Amino acid sequence: MLYSVPDYYNRFKCIADQCEDTCCAGWEIMIDPKTLQKYKNVKGGFGNCLQNSIDFHRGSFKQYNHRCAFLNDDKLCDIHAELGSAMLCDTCRKYPRHMEEYEGVRDLSLSMSCPEVARIILSYGDRVRFLTKEKESESEPFEGFDFLLYTKLSDARNCIIGTLQNRTLDVKLRAAICFALTHDIQNRINNQEYSTMERLINRYKADKVVDHIIHKLQSYQCKEEERFKIIQKQFSLLFRLEVLRTEWTDATRSAFHELYGDGVKKYLTNRKHFLAYMSQNEELGIPYEIMLEQLYVYFVYTYFAGSIYDENAYGKMKLAVISLLIIQELCQARWQGKGSLNFGDIVDIAHKYSREVEHSDNNLKKMEKLFGKKKEFYFEKILIALLS
Structure with missing residues (x-):
């Protein structure tokens, strides 16, 4: 598999509660099936909180005033605080990293919807270079993928x-x-x-x-x-x-x-x-x-x-x-x-x-x-x- 990234990609580091915005409000946050199952299995008081604050039918976090139910007043995530980063869903763990998938190729980028990413991109004075690296990984064929056109x-x-x-x-x-x-x-x-x-x-x-x-x-x-x-x-x-x-x-x-x-x-x-x-x-x-x-x-x-x-x-x-x-x-x-x-x-x-x-x-x-x-x-x- 060939991976491509802009050369500023690894400059990103979440600034958490120091960010002027939050990625935990204003849009529905979907939960991947594997993490959703993990949340179902959490016991105790916080397990009850998860049961009450997740829409398990839709596979998403509930919102209150357009904010994720787990976004606390300090602009930090209660799931991260209580259960650790390993219990974050794919969306929360990966954002603002973005991936476009093609047969045998993955283009990785950072989403400018994050203020910190916007700062990185807009302050970058050099011409952006795109770095490629080949990694061994299983790749299912994309049905009907026109490799010549790609x-x-x-x-x-x-x-x-x-x-x-x-x-x-x-x-x-x-x-x-x-x-x-x-x-x-x-x-x-x-x-x-x-x-x-x-x-x-x-x-x-x-x-x-x-x-x-x-x-x-x-x-x-x-x-x-x-x-x-x-x-x-x-x-x-x-x-x-x-x-x-x-x-x-x-x-x-x-x-x-x-x-x-x-x-x-x-x-x-x-x-x-x-x-x-x-x-x-x-x-x-x-x-x-x-x-x-x-x-x-x-x-x-x-x-x-x-x-x-x-x-x-x-x-x-x-x-x-x-x-x-x-x-x-x-x-x-x-x-x-x-x-x-x-x-x-x-x-x-x-x-x-x-x-x-x-x-x-x-x-x-x-x-x-x-x-x-x-x-x-x-x-x-x-x-x-x-x-x-």
Whole structure:
């Protein structure tokens, strides 16, 4: 079995009660069958507590005021305190570690829905490297797994990440080039022209081809007023999604009004000042462009290869690009409201976005569905939102 991890993976260490958020509230925590059986066998007073605070039919912890029944007032876990870490369920023991499974391959990552992970990712100044290691382990064959397509998707992902890390180009251009590449890749997937994908990927690595693409992308620049109309509709996507925390709805609606409530001229003026401010903001500790690069790489690494299961590579790239556009809009709204924006603000915005979007399968599915139906998510519209 081949395992892959980003090189910052082992930097994570839970900060427990020192965390500004908690992973034990705001969502249903499912219990794996093996641990559920362990809980059934616990005796004594705490055994009674387990019996009363677990929904054994659903296989999940009960919640009180949207908090796990075992989360105490000190923001610590009573199961961990009473029974030890070995009695934690798989979800609690592994989070925020995440794994995507493919035949013979496992991609390990950290979920940005955890504030500490968001800090690690956003403060990482180097280009992320992905480390691979082969371990002996049993692997059941994946029925119907198309290994040829998976290989092509892996090659495409490597090319996309390499392009995103090309710091000689503006990060917006890097993202636009990758978006165009994925658009072309999707056409070949749709037509099952897998044999031509390698040639396509190699073309996008050639300097002359990249220069030609950059020239073509100029037609999507300097359309600020059109972008204003598009980005409002793209931002409104958030209001169509399942809400995990009500304060998220309040925050996003407030941000929408802050950004767009005074019309296009005020928005464009604010955006110009915001981008100038961020380009010179030394309080962040790391250039804003590098933060954006790390976020793009995070979304691409986590989701792109998963298109082996639905053949929707284009939708996975749209998720990365739209997520970055919305996160940047939320950053601008926070800056407008405060008059400043620090590193902690960006960590807060990124991790809350991730928590609401990535930890709801319904939201991820709905987003991909809307990406294919709504005009604001068409190829040209996204490029205008990205480049203007």
